[in-house]
Amino acid sequence: PVALVWFRNDLRLADNPALRAALEAGYAPVPVYIHAPDEHGSWRPGAASDAWRHRALAALDADLRKRGSHLRHFFGPSLATLQSLVLAMGARAVFWNRRYEPYIERRDTRIKQALRRMGVRAESHNSALLFEPWTLRTKQGGPFKVFTPFWRAALADWRDAACWPAPASLPDVAEGPEGVPLAALKLAPALDWDASFWPHWTPGEGGAQAALDTFVEGALRGYAQQRDRPDRVGTSRLSPHLHFGEIAPWRAVAALQAERNAGNAGDVDAAIRELGWREFAHHLLHHFPDTPEQNFNPRFNDFAWARLSPLKLEAWQQGRTGVPIVDAGLRELWATGWMHNRVRMIVASYLTKHLRYHWRHGARWFWDTLVDADLANNTLGWQWVAGTGADAAPYFRIFNPVTQAEKFDPDGAYIARWLPELAPLPLPLRFAPWQDPARLRRVAPDYPPQPLVDLAAGRDAALQAYRGRDS
Ligand code: FAD
Numbered sequence: 511p512v513a514l515v516w517f518r519n520d521l522r523l524a525d526n527p528a529l530r531a532a533l534e535a536g537y538a539p540v541p542v543y544i545h546a547p548d549e550h551g552s553w554r555p556g557a558a559s560d561a562w563r564h565r566a567l568a569a570l571d572a573d574l575r576k577r578g579s580h581l582r583h584f585f586g587p588s589l590a591t592l593q594s595l596v597l598a599m600g601a602r603a604v605f606w607n608r609r610y611e612p613y614i615e616r617r618d619t620r621i622k623q624a625l626r627r628m629g630v631r632a633e634s635h636n637s638a639l640l641f642e643p644w645t646l647r648t649k650q651g652g653p654f655k656v657f658t659p660f661w662r663a664a665l666a667d668w669r670d671a672a673c674w675p676a677p678a679s680l681p682d683v684a685e686g687p688e689g690v691p692l693a694a695l696k697l698a699p700a701l702d703w704d705a706s707f708w709p710h711w712t713p714g715e716g717g718a719q720a721a722l723d724t725f726v727e728g729a730l731r732g733y734a735q736q737r738d739r740p741d742r743v744g745t746s747r748l749s750p751h752l753h754f755g756e757i758a759p760w761r762a763v764a765a766l767q768a769e770r771n772a773g774n775a776g777d778v779d780a781a782i783r784e785l786g787w788r789e790f791a792h793h794l795l796h797h798f799p800d801t802p803e804q805n806f807n808p809r810f811n812d813f814a815w816a817r818l819s820p821l822k823l824e825a826w827q828q829g830r831t832g833v834p835i836v837d838a839g840l841r842e843l844w845a846t847g848w849m850h851n852r853v854r855m856i857v858a859s860y861l862t863k864h865l866r867y868h869w870r871h872g873a874r875w876f877w878d879t880l881v882d883a884d885l886a887n888n889t890l891g892w893q894w895v896a897g898t899g900a901d902a903a904p905y906f907r908i909f910n911p912v913t914q915a916e917k918f919d920p921d922g923a924y925i926a927r928w929l930p931e932l933a934p935l936p937l938p939l940r941f942a943p944w945q946d947p948a949r950l951r952r953v954a955p956d957y958p959p960q961p962l963v964d965l966a967a968g969r970d971a972a973l974q975a976y977r978g979r980d981s
Contacts, residue, residue, distance in 0.1 A: 512683055513537035513603035513631075514595055516544065516588075517581065520607035520637040520755035521566045522715040523573055523676035527635035528605040530674065537603055538681040541574055542595065543567055545695045546586025551613035553802060553885055556878035558847045561704040562713050564697035566754050569714025571692070579680035582689040589621045596630055599686035604630060607637035607755065610792050611885045612799030640664070640671070640759050641789050643796030653797035655900040660793065661786045670767065671760035676715075707847045707881065711750065718751035726765050734780040740839075740850035741924040746781070747848065749882035752788065759785055791886035794900055802889045803870070805898040810905075813898075814975040816866035825962055826861055827875050829928075832958035833965070834941060835915035836860045838928035845928070847881035852918050858895035859909040864968030866975060869896035905976050908969050915941045931957055 513532045520526055532539040547554045555563070571581040584591045592604055604625055609615065618634065625632035636642050646654065646663045654660035698704075712720065725746035729736065736744030751757050762785060766778045798806060805811055825831055829840035839853035849857070854876075861872045869892040876892070877883045893899030897907070919925060922940040926933035931954035932940050943950040944960050951959065 511537055511603075512599050512601045512686075513539055513605060514592065514599075514601050515539040515541050516592065516604055516606040517541055517570065518543075518606060518755075519609055519753065521570045522637075522718070522756050522758070523570075523577070524715065525637070525673055525758035525761055526607070526676075527637050528607045528633070529677070531633060531635060532603065532605045533677060535603070538683050539579070539605075540595075540599065540601065540683050540686065541570075541579060541581045542584060542592075542689070543581055544584050544586050544588045544591050545697070546588045546591075549586060549588060549613065549617050550611065553611065553613070553877065556880070556883050557699065558704070558707075558879050558881045559877075559883045560697040561699055561707065562711075562750055562754065562847070562881045564692065564695070565708075565713035566756060567692055567695075567697070569716065569756075573676070573715060574680065577677060577680040578682045581692075582687070583692055583695055584687075584689040585695070588617065589624055592621065592625065593628065595687065596625070596628065599683075602631060604632050606634050608634045608642070609638070610643060610796050612795070612802075615796070615799075637755055637758065639789055639792055640763065640785070641667070641793070643793045646793065654790070654793060657787065657790050657901045660790050661783065664786060664789065670764065671758075673758065673761045673764055704847070706845045710747075710846045710848070711881065713750070713754070713756070715756050718748070718756035721746060721748055721751055722757060722762055722765055726769055730766070730769060730777050730781060731774055733774075733777040737780065737784075738852045738918050740842075740853050741919050741921065741927075745851065749848070749884070749887075753882050753884045753887075759788070787890070788887060790901075791884075791890035794890060795886040798900070801893065801899075802873070802885055806893050806900045807898050807902070810896075810898040814866075814978060815868045816971075818867055818871065822865060822962055823867065823871055825958075826857075826865065826872075830958055831860065832944060832961035833860065833911045834925045834929055834932055834943065835911050835919060838925045841928040843876075843879050847879065849880070850924075852914075853924075854891060855895050856909055856911050856914050858892060860911055862892075862896040863905070863908045863972040864911075864963050864965065866968070866972050869893060869898065906973060908972060910965065910969075912942045912965065929957070 515529050515532050523529065529539060574580050622632045641664050646660060648654055729744050736742050748762060752759060763782055766781050770778050829837035831837055836857050839849050839857045843849040858872055861867050862869050873888055873892040876888055894902045897903055897905030922937050925940055932943060934953045935943055939946055947959050950957060
């Protein structure tokens with residue numbers, strides 16, 4: 511008998527619980543992908559995300575073909591497409607792996623019910639998380655709102671999950687609708703603005719495993735210290751691979767755990783703890799489904815955000831704020847689809863505090879430009895920095911971008927890499943070039959001569975708005 515295996519954000523063959531369940535139940539799996547961007551509520555996938563997905567789907571298809579199968583692509587709506595495929599192929603079952611975005615969760619529940627009403631076995635599995643959002647509870651039985659107790663509960667409940675390889679071969683099901691070619695989904699950009707991404711990334715399961723291997727053999731040593739240094743390759747760069755499910759988080763954990771004996775337990779713990787933040791973000795998104803739009807902390811609902819100037823927002827987006835570390839980060843994002851975590855915090859702080867714009871404006875920009883755009887992690891990240899989040903930095907803690915640059919990019923190498931026009935400036939001028947306007951003009955005539963907002967004035971205005979919040 512035939513079963514559909516509906517691929518979504520689980521674009522891998524190893525450690526794939528839905529695929530495994532279909533095989534173990536004796537079905538011939540038919541891998542399908544359904545393009546239905548209208549089913550994501552107001553969080554239709556962004557352009558960078560689509561560009562990645564195009565390549566990840568191509569990689570998945572190539573991996574399936576090596577095993578005798580292949581991926582069939584269809585246009586949504588998802589339910590109608592699954593129903594017509596079930597009927598056309600006489601499929602008895604549909605297997606998939608769960609997602610946790612509120613809109614998708616609701617949609618998937620409806621789909622499961624509708625398929626079951628047709629007499630089809632509809633089954634979902636966990637491919638994405640170490641702890642699904644409902645498995646960890648506070649002593650009172652509610653969801654966690656603070657990371658430390660969440661993570662403590664996770665560690666107390668820890669079980670090392672087994673990894674399993676991709677099936678060596680898969681049945682070739684010839685009958686039934688073939689759908690449309692991948693290119694017809696138009697996920698790849700029409701103009702190749704993404705060309706500069708790909709020297710940095712290899713989407714797909716092979717690329718994900720290679721990134722994990724590279725990390726474990728390299729940057730893991732010293733991770734606990736180096737992870738804050740954007741001028742080094744100090745982190746795993748696994749985020750897009752994890753988002754698209756090209757690798758199981760438990761496989762990453764297993765590879766890290768295996769290094770524990772090599773004398774770097776501190777680094778291993780630090781790396782696993784970061785994966786813990788990803789778990790926490792998914793926990794929060796599931797239990798507080800309004801938070802992609804709404805402040806987690808309602809005390810910020812009447813906060814005096816500044817009136818948006820589209821020109822200033824655009825200057826921030828394009829890396830023309832006049833503050834080098836901020837601009838370097840936004841240019842790294844534009845060029846590679848990714849930004850270092852420390853710099854994400856700096857640019858987000860600049861937007862929400864110095865410019866005093868609502869964090870939603872930043873979250874939207876990241877959503878469209880990040881290859882790892884992830885509703886759970888992005889929402890947590892922005893609300894954390896803005897100070898509106900669950901377990902957040904207090905609003906009054908305002909990053910000074912110059913001090914941050916001095917501390918985390920001490921040689922100015924990150925700035926020089928992404929703003930080569932500033933490379934001729936010596937340190938510390940490269941961190942704050944407005945301090946010598948004549949020299950800046952000579953060296954980089956096109957770089958903004960002054961920051962978009964004076965750092966001290968922006969900070970004072972933000973603090974004033976914060977203090978006025980309750981009055
Ligand atoms: P590593 O340091 O190697 O960490 C390993 C993995 O742990 C990451 O791949 C990621 O899955 C997870 N992780 C690490 N840090 C965090 C964190 N703070 N929160 C949640 N998970 C984390 N991450 C995304 O995946 N998608 C986003 O859309 C996203 N938006 C963000 C927005 C802001 C404003 C901020 C401050 C952070 C955001 N992050 C987001 C979190 C973090 O910046 C990235 O996960 C990290 O930079 C990815 O690089 P890496 O894989 O090399 O991380």
